[in-house]
Amino acid sequence: MARETGRTVRDLRRDNRTAVLQRLYFDGPMSRLALGSAAGMSSGSVSNVVAELLAEGLVEEAGSLGADGGRPRTLVRVVADRGRLIGVDVGETRVRVELFDLSMSELARAERLLPGHGRRSYDVGVVAGHILDGVVEVLGAAGAGGGELLGVGIGVPGIVEQTSDGPLVHGQTVGWDAVPLERLLRAPGRLPSGLPVFIDNGARTLGQAEMWFGGGRGARDAVVVLFGSGVGACVVADELAGGRAVEWGHLTVRVRGRRCRCGARGCLEAYAGAEALVARWREAGGRPPDGVDEEGALTALLAEGAAGDGVAVGVLEETAEYLGAGLADLINLFQPERILVGGWAGLQLGARFLESVRRHALAYALRRPAARVDIVLGRLGPDAVTVGAAILPLADFFARGGRRAPMPPAPAPAWRAALGERLASPAVVSGGGAVE
Template structure:
């Protein structure tokens, strides 16, 4: 049966469940009263949805909250062990893979160093192998839990292009030109079947994480800056809700300045990146540790 705007009752029910789960995931535990207000649902609707989610094992009760002059309010939260998530950070010195439960508690971690750092070229098959090895390692680690694996997210340096044939990565600083990273990971046959795979720019994923769980919570506009071997930024505004990665490190700050590893001269990264800082320290007579 069609509802508002051509949506069926099933669509409306799915939207209500999604709204409740999102609010509990990002803001829980919450009482049903607070949850209804945050999710934009009536008290009757939120009670029905929460009861369904508890019956499905997705939500559980989490104690109570005292109320002045009234009955204590029962709190509910996402059932942490109902599912698991994997996050992968492809940095410029290592690949890190972490496994989380739905309360964002870390269950396991694996790291693989990237050899040949500073050569401006990383063998994408080596990187893909590190990702797949790390995923297998964290899933088999003691204490990894048994909840359903809901997705794998991969943050990478460079520009990420989503095409009909899969995700391509363009990263001049590490020598990647239209690298079909998604296809390499999928075609290996080592990822769990039918598990969603998300690949995006690492600065953008960091910015989104800060908006959800860190210093950007409650803000409408933010700039999240990443200083490492490279320099990056993510700009979040009302017009760019999920953030836009900015190649800030390759902004020219000095005409005909220091040579950047991207090949240009005078980039911010050539002065503020970790490798550049160590190089300038060494040039000034410093002795950086190995």
Template sequence: MAARNGRTVRDLRRANRTAVLQRLYFDGPLSRFELGPVTGLSSGSVSNVVADLVADGLVEEAGSVDSDGGRPRTLLRVAPGSGHMIGVDVGETRVRVELFDLTLTELARVERPLSPQRYEVEAIVDHIRQGIAEVLDTAGLAPERLLGVGIGVPGIVERTADRGALVHGQTIGWDAVPLEALLRAGSPLPDTVPYFIDNGAKTLGQAEMWFGAGRGARNAVVVLFGSGVGASLVTPDVDQGRAVEWGHLTVRVRGRRCRCGALGCLEAYAGAESLLARWREEGGRVPDGTDEETALTTMLAAAHPAEGAAADPVALAVLEETAEYLGAGLSDLINLFQPERILIGGWAGLALGSRFLPAVRRHAMSYALRHPAGKVTVDLGRLGPDAVTIGAAILPLADFFARGGRRPDPAPEYPVPAWRTALQERTPR
């Protein structure tokens, strides 16, 4: 039965379940009395929805509070063990796989380092498959209990009807890689468990907006500063975030060659890989065989040594130049999108941290237009190195909420009609 606005009774029930689940998730524990005003539902609707959610095992009691002159009110919360998600971060230095309960408490994790500048598809697919199997085994969780697996990847993600999610990662040599189909082949998961694949900067932004420094902002840009750079734009029009290939904005005509093959990209000056390359070119000494994270730590120690030691002027100069390029890049985001907040995350952004941030802020404000610059704050993200993984796990969680806390129905297996069988038999092989 459809309502006047085209919504069915089933749609309304799902929306009511979603409203109650989300408020308990973000603001709980709450009583039934408190749920009415924050969801806009009547007391009868709240009672019915809560009864359904308790019966489904999604909501549980969490103590009680005194009321004004009446009986104590029972508090309700989302049951942590009622659902589980896996988040995967396909980074540029490692693959990280984490298992979470419904409240995003980590239950198990696996990390697999990647060789520098080597992103073999089969190796990464194997890391993901094995990591999923390992975290499930560690937690003793049956695969069919998963709500889904979220995966953050470098590059542009294209969704197709016949091949699933394709990844176009030009900087890592991936051209229309059918990652979803590859993971399905030989997967340790049943077909009923969905994969959600998206850009890593977007999953980072999702995590910071839900649980980190972006909470409460309507317009924000979350920057991923790692080997390269990327960004996620969040506005009222794209409240789930949109990845933007900010790292491939041209900042210098006929400049340094970027990993994507073009000249003068921001990533060729502001990514950790290029930062370290420029330090080496100027005579910086990086121990052989070290990964990028170790090398950046070495550079920071050279630029900001222990008290009494002399700083490396070359390292300081390269870091200051990188801060200026990054600030100039942020000014473009400020002028284009006029965000309330810009948040910097990613392993390199966190490693450079508060010591690097004042210079980035200064340059961003000097290059941006005064009016939007006066309304924006530039800060570090709060969720640390696991932010991409947490954001990846949010992808199946958000889908679960959107369906009112119901798992997707398995596709029905209908018998093949006789007429279709007859046509198939007549088709030339």
């Protein structure tokens, strides 16, 4: 029966299951008593939910906790091998696919390089093929384990528009214009039938991972920066559940400046993205090794800088200032308590230049918000985007109270559609006369 709020008993049961699963996932093992306090539920409600989850194999008993002068309390936890998740990172140089269990322990991985030297090819057919090949490979890997496959999450470059016909990817810097990626992935019939697919911006999946498992834990307001070939960010605040991707790399930092991959001039990405950074080093007289990709070229640039090469040092110091100025914009706009720097290039540069970037950021930012922000490196390493992508189906699983996603309806056979059209017509001709 619906309540005045429009919520039903079924909604309440689902929300209770969600609350218990989330608390056990992040803070377990826990006793039923501790669960009730953490989830804000009565002891009876907690006992009922835990009994359901135990019967379904979603949680299990995990020993007991002694109580002073009383009976020991049984602990329960989420069963890690009860489900599996796939995370996909459509990156700048490769497509990475990883299979995880519910504890986010890696079970298998596959990588496919994107073709081309220097400027990579982002042909959507090639990318979709790499994703499908990777999914098939990790699912067939020896030792991949059992458990229900809960879904595939994919982090992509660009803006993801959710429409009634499925997500569309607008990746201007990689030449994608309203690409129906999910539809392209399902068309060949290689994905398991009914498997949920979630697609989101790569910076947002990185932010999701750092907030759930990395350097963002405990922060209420944070910005997670992805620094790779390009530059992106995810803003997380109380009013932005799950975070919001922002095209930080395309803020203008220099009027009539360098041409960016997006086609505009003076974007932050045109100065601080790894692709532009290597190009600026070459233009200044640097000599990147022949036959290496951006990651190899950036490694060489850092080595030259560490050896005291004047050209390399100058380019790196200028880049640190551009990054600092860009972070100052984020500080002034969103006033976060924490900024996390991630992405493969961010992690390479951060270990050596983070202090310089921090100094420039605080110099360019307003004093009040600058005084409360902490700028640190992300903790999850180069796999953070895949971890965050796998969180997409995991978060959906929790939101449904640990129940399987409903199967999409099977398409009606052609004869049924034809019959429906015939019956819907205002008149059916029979025996030379119209029958109303």
